[in-house]
Amino acid sequence: MQPETDEEENSKQHPLVFFDLETTGLGQDCEIIQLAAVNGGHSLNLYIIPRCRIQRGAARVTGFKVRGQRLYLHGQLVFTNSLKEVVVSFLTFLQMLGRPLLIGHNSRSFDCPLLARALDELDLRAEFQASVSGCVDTLPLARELLRDRRLQSFRQENLVRELLGINYKAHDALEDVRTLQTLYGFLQPTQDVVCRHKFTLDTMESKPAVPSSKS
């Protein structure tokens, strides 16, 4: 069987998986606390106890706290898995859908490098690459599609409010991916636009986690 050309690959309508991470902060040493993904009515929502301290700003916006090796979300104890269990579950979710396109907001700069680091730590990057057809970042996509609307902000929360008229619980990964799916449906990018914004983790540098002296 001949491998597909880029043109053949790009013309395909792949299933869409929307994903989001909540983390301990914004720096390169931050760790994943929550991973959520959605495809239509199917969803995945898993939590991890981070090894490093949750930065104050991250705790404030996400509502996560670690107390006595337990993770709390807005004061409620949540069930957690190991990083490996979460990443393997995510891979299984992607594989079940048959090489979907992975979509996230500002994912090129934030979520995907973090995901790449987790995959490298578990030696699963190659398996991930074979499980998706590519990644798309809805931040530059929205900027291109909504160029004429003169929006003040392209933050996901703002786009959802301005375009869908919905105020939602931002900074909960599952809520974020559900609203991103709806937002993407509203934007209705053409296949051409999607291809222009498509990228892979191939060239994405995986920055090693720096042991935190703060924890």
Next chain:
DNA sequence: TGCCAGGCCCTCTTTAGGGCCTT
């Protein structure tokens, strides 16, 4: 108490600087 990062994009630009966006 306040700050802590980094990639992308735009412009008052391109050899830079600053704002946006993610937690």
